Amino acid sequence: xxxxxxxxxxxxxxxxxYDLRKGLSKKDAATINRLVGVAMTYDGHIAVAMPGIVAVLxxxxxxxxxxxxxxxxxxxxxxxxxxxxxxxxxSKYMRKLVWTGKRLSMDERDGAWxxxxxxxxxxxxxxxxxxxxxxxxxxxDDPDKLVLIADAGDPVKIVAFWRDKIPGDFQKKPGTSxxxxxxxxxxxxxxxxxxxxxxxxxxxxxMFFASAWPEPVNKDGKLDLYxxxxxxxxxxxxxxxxxxxxxxxxxxxxxxxxxxxxxxxxAIHPVSTKSNTVHLCGLKDGVYSLIAIDWDSGKQVGExxxxxxxxxxxxxxxFIPMANxxxxxxxxxxxxxxxxx
Numbered sequence: 001x002x003x004x005x006x007x008x009x010x011x012x013x014x015x016x017x018y019d020l021r022k023g024l025s026k027k028d029a030a031t032i033n034r035l036v037g038v039a040m041t042y043d044g045h046i047a048v049a050m051p052g053i054v055a056v057l058x059x060x061x062x063x064x065x066x067x068x069x070x071x072x073x074x075x076x077x078x079x080x081x082x083x084x085x086x087x088x089x090x091s092k093y094m095r096k097l098v099w100t101g102k103r104l105s106m107d108e109r110d111g112a113w114x115x116x117x118x119x120x121x122x123x124x125x126x127x128x129x130x131x132x133x134x135x136x137x138x139x140x141d142d143p144d145k146l147v148l149i150a151d152a153g154d155p156v157k158i159v160a161f162w163r164d165k166i167p168g169d170f171q172k173k174p175g176t177s178x179x180x181x182x183x184x185x186x187x188x189x190x191x192x193x194x195x196x197x198x199x200x201x202x203x204x205x206x207m208f209f210a211s212a213w214p215e216p217v218n219k220d221g222k223l224d225l226y227x228x229x230x231x232x233x234x235x236x237x238x239x240x241x242x243x244x245x246x247x248x249x250x251x252x253x254x255x256x257x258x259x260x261x262x263x264x265x266x267a268i269h270p271v272s273t274k275s276n277t278v279h280l281c282g283l284k285d286g287v288y289s290l291i292a293i294d295w296d297s298g299k300q301v302g303e304x305x306x307x308x309x310x311x312x313x314x315x316x317x318x319f320i321p322m323a324n325x326x327x328x329x330x331x332x333x334x335x336x337x338x339x340x341x
Contacts, residue, residue, distance in 0.1 A: 018064075041086075045099060053068055072093065095113070157187065160182040210239040214239075238283050312329060
């Protein structure tokens, strides 16, 4: 909380903390070594994802409930819908759990489900299973409500799952594991391993970024994340390519709309509904830039050269537009604010 309670320059103080292991049995607590995802339900509860466990507790950090996902790793965040659906991708399944307002359920009678997706082990992959947080598509009066991931198959595919009840007239698509999968299509951009960035969704359009490195830095046979992120696009190749796909609610199919072959850093930039553009965070030959893309056509409509300073390296963070036109960057060396001229 703020200390003092008001004022733009107030310092922050810790009001309360809670060790999530205290809410688990001794046996289950022994399996937890990190917290992966945090989100808030529409009724104000806190949902958290840990390796093999999804939990919900109230905002007083009390009364924790949890469900075990035995034998399943969780390496990504979670998405939540207004009806209490909690979406989490594990090393084996795409899952929907349900917060009923009183209990956390994995019961199909409450609307929960799980669905297998394609997984092929890849030594270049950073995550176990799909590398990206599930992202919701379809809101309000939209006829179809979906949840999207990029799988860990060969090739990597975009997979759309029905979020709620599967339409009665829907026929299982060839090559899919279940009727729960509304559609799946391979990405056409080069993807050497899992997609780690979560997709951008605007309307029924979604854009995925290449986010695996052609030549990662390895140390003692393991991926050195920090050195790889800091050197990609500078002394070695960076991830290349972004692709937008569109869901057609009439044909119930995903189709590629456009691709872009920009060399990218590990960063994201939201879609601007005002200008109908999205920015790709370019990084080529050590130069950081923002490349403005028309959301509908995929054509480049602008570019801002930021320079060679590693202050613009987000290491998986974001460029966040501010109300006055400035940009807030979650830089690897600390926050950076870029003023609008």
